[in-house]
Amino acid sequence: MKIMIVEDEALLALELEAEVEAAGHDVVGQAMSRDEAIGIIDKEQPEFAFVDVHLVDGPSGIDVGRHLAERGIPYVFVTGNLKRIPEDFVGAVGAIEKPYTMNGLQNALDYIGRRLRGDYGVRPPPSLVMAPARHNN
Template identity: 45%
Template sequence: MSEIDRAALLAALPYARRFARALSGTQNEGDAIVAEALREGVRPVPGPDGARLSLFAGVARVIGARPEEASGALSRTERMLLLLTSLEELDSAMAAAVLGLDPDSAEAMLASARERLRSASTARVLIIEDEPIIAMDLQQLVESAGHDVVGVAASEDEAVAIAESERPSLVLADVNLGQGGDGATAVERILARHAAPVIFVTAYPERLLTGSRVEPAFVITKPFEPTMLAVATYQAVTRGLPIGTG
């Protein structure tokens, strides 16, 4: 770890936390995986983004040393490849290098995994978003990924009311609801009465991934591609674990 610039390592930590949390399904387990990777020693990876890639590789080593759990239609390696290429926006060659895979094999594995995403899991989704046009775009993306939208809420109170009546299996929440309140507070109120995994959507993911408080397990960045949403949704639903928010 001493060979990696400390400032670069600290800047990369939120993204390592996001990757590990999305893999494990919870904030606590994900952050513990990152801490274990740091204790074991992060091996430097050359390049301008070397610190982030080094942390991803460390997380993958910790995860890879554990028995694989049967969880959904995709293997652990497929999940890691999908998360690295969609959520963390690495190209397939970089993701293969992080996981120690042959690039051609990784590309074939990715193609197969993407084909199975749509039919792997179907969720009943509550969208919390105060901007009407963005909400419509989110609904279209969610439905195009094969999921059902049970309601779209523009405020905290509306979100809580829809969750109470529809009992969604997944909540997709913006953080800032303008005059309608706060997305994190809406989620807290929902989770107090109904357990469901939550994906937060934000333009500033690093602000939700400091590791210093109770934070979400699933975070995606605005703007995002349909594949990113599909992967995050699949991972949240198949891990099947609700989160705390702050």
């Protein structure tokens, strides 16, 4: 899977990249700001993204999430404060709370990969806070 990382803390971004690659996926870009992230999304067309809510230019991860959702690209927020995420999760699959464990991250990545491949019988791991169900009324 082609994965993008939107994270303004360089060490966390590098750790996340190492975990993603160890799980057999490709990191197609890392961004620390809204504009940088949108440029990577439009150029690289990732299949999935990890998005921090608060970036170097403020809480612009929400805008990045909206941009991903508009393009039909699934993503999860990775944040130290779940209260910063809007109630509707702006189209995110869910969120992983910082600090996360590498095991928790791997479990979430495995779950997301299986869901994207159409396995809807798999249960989300405890490390992944799921977005509220969307209803089409």
